[in-house]
Amino acid sequence: MKIAMVVPPWFKVPPEGYGGIEVIVSLLADGLIDKGHEVTLCTVSSSSTKARIFKVFDREMKSYLDGPPSSFLDIALTHTLASYIELSKGDYDIIHDHTWKEGLGCAAFIDTPIIHTLHGPMNEANIRFYSLFKGYPGIHFVTISNYQQTCLPGLNYAATVYNGVDFPRYPYSEGKEDFFFYIGRFNDEKAPHLACEVAEKLGKKLILAGKVLEERERNYFDQYVKPHLSDDIRYVGELAHWSEKKMRLFSRARAFLNPIQWDEPFGITMVEAMACGTPVVTFKRGSAPEVIAHGITGFVVETMEDFIAAVKNINEISPQACRERAENMFTARGMVDNYERVYMKVLGRE
Numbered sequence: 001m002k003i004a005m006v007v008p009p010w011f012k013v014p015p016e017g018y019g020g021i022e023v024i025v026s027l028l029a030d031g032l033i034d035k036g037h038e039v040t041l042c043t044v045s046s047s048s049t050k051a052r053i054f055k056v057f058d059r060e061m062k063s064y065l066d067g068p069p070s071s072f073l074d075i076a077l078t079h080t081l082a083s084y085i086e087l088s089k090g091d092y093d094i095i096h097d098h099t100w101k102e103g104l105g106c107a108a109f110i111d112t113p114i115i116h117t118l119h120g121p122m123n124e125a126n127i128r129f130y131s132l133f134k135g136y137p138g139i140h141f142v143t144i145s146n147y148q149q150t151c152l153p154g155l156n157y158a159a160t161v162y163n164g165v166d167f168p169r170y171p172y173s174e175g176k177e178d179f180f181f182y183i184g185r186f187n188d189e190k191a192p193h194l195a196c197e198v199a200e201k202l203g204k205k206l207i208l209a210g211k212v213l214e215e216r217e218r219n220y221f222d223q224y225v226k227p228h229l230s231d232d233i234r235y236v237g238e239l240a241h242w243s244e245k246k247m248r249l250f251s252r253a254r255a256f257l258n259p260i261q262w263d264e265p266f267g268i269t270m271v272e273a274m275a276c277g278t279p280v281v282t283f284k285r286g287s288a289p290e291v292i293a294h295g296i297t298g299f300v301v302e303t304m305e306d307f308i309a310a311v312k313n314i315n316e317i318s319p320q321a322c323r324e325r326a327e328n329m330f331t332a333r334g335m336v337d338n339y340e341r342v343y344m345k346v347l348g349r350e
Contacts, residue, residue: 001037001343002092003037003095004040004041004042004095005040005041005042005095006084006098006099008099008100009044009056009060012047013044013047013049014047018185024268027336028336029050035340041054042086044058044060045057046058054087057075057079066213076100080102080103080105080106087112092112093347095110095112095115096116100120104133114139115343116139116141117141117142117161119144119265120265121263121265121286131154135154140156140346142158142339143159143160143161143265144162144266145160145286145287146290147265147287148160158342158346159341159342163266163330164335169242172251173252173319175252176252177253179205179252180253181207181249183239183246183256187216190259190262192225192259194259195208195257196225196228199232201308202308205233207249207253208225209246211238213238236249250272250273251278253273255280256298258270262286264287264288265287267291270298274326278319279317281314282298282299284302288300297322298322
């Protein structure tokens with residue numbers, strides 16, 4: 001099968017640090033090639049992949065994420081439109097779009113079957129946009145959680161395919177240390193300041209990690225996180241995706257605190273924690289009840305009081321149960337197999 005994938009130009013594939021979509025695409029593209037498929041990846045040329053690369057830009061364009069909207073849109077549209085013009089000249093069986101709205105604006109004018117993965121939230125603005133494709137058979141949508149499909153019935157859904165992790169990279173450990181861990185974006189939606197409040201109320205240590213690059217992130221960090229920093233609550237910066245330090249923190253933490261304040265479409269960090277045998281405490285938002293088995297691999301709660309109580313009872317959770325759920329549901333190999341089935345279904349080759 002000849003497959004093309006279009007990825008945003010902000011981060012290379014795979015990313016050095018933050019870049020959830022780019023990690024998934026890296027695992028998917030390389031996994032499909034290992035199964036004998038031919039893959040072209042539209043990304044920045046500094047990417048490292050087994051796939052053939054088509055590029056407009058050489059380097060990561062992430063600095064434009066913090067620029068004016070006109071600059072952001074110029075980069076996104078130039079990269080995506082150039083990619084689709086190039087792909088229209090080829091004889092691809094499938095084009096798999098991993099961009100946001102700009103990709104679908106181009107895909108609607110191409111005859112090649114299009115798979116579009118809904119990586120983002122189903123908020124009001126996105127629902128309004130994606131509703132334009134109700135009844136449109138030329139684009140096949142894949143969700144990364146069943147929750148997403150409940151937000152917008154009526155799209156041409158091909159399947160739900162859970163994101164997966166490169167399982168052998170994640171060290172399993174039952175020898176937990178006396179600290180909690182948070183890694184992710186720093187903003188109101190992810191709300192790591194609530195993890196800080198929990199650690200302070202319980203008198204426990206907390207290690208925070210993640211990028212603080214864009215102006216919004218810097219403002220949030222300075223206002224809501226920095227006042228909590230102390231000898232017990234430490235920020236260690238952005239960690240490389242598969243770095244030894246990140247894996248050690250995931251595997252040795254007593255729990256992964258994920259106090260989300262938005263309807264997260266998936267939440268790959270929760271899977272990373274489980275793969276290391278580390279339980280998760282999170283709020284009942286978005287896909288969290290699909291990813292975490294309440295009372296088995298962590299706790300899915302509704303109030304701050306319940307969150308604190310769950311953290312107190314975290315030793316009830318079996319590290320082995322966490323590891324087994326990740327291995328049964330969220331591996332890169334399973335994700336590649338499931339996307340391959342989607343492609344075959346769309347092409348009528350089941």
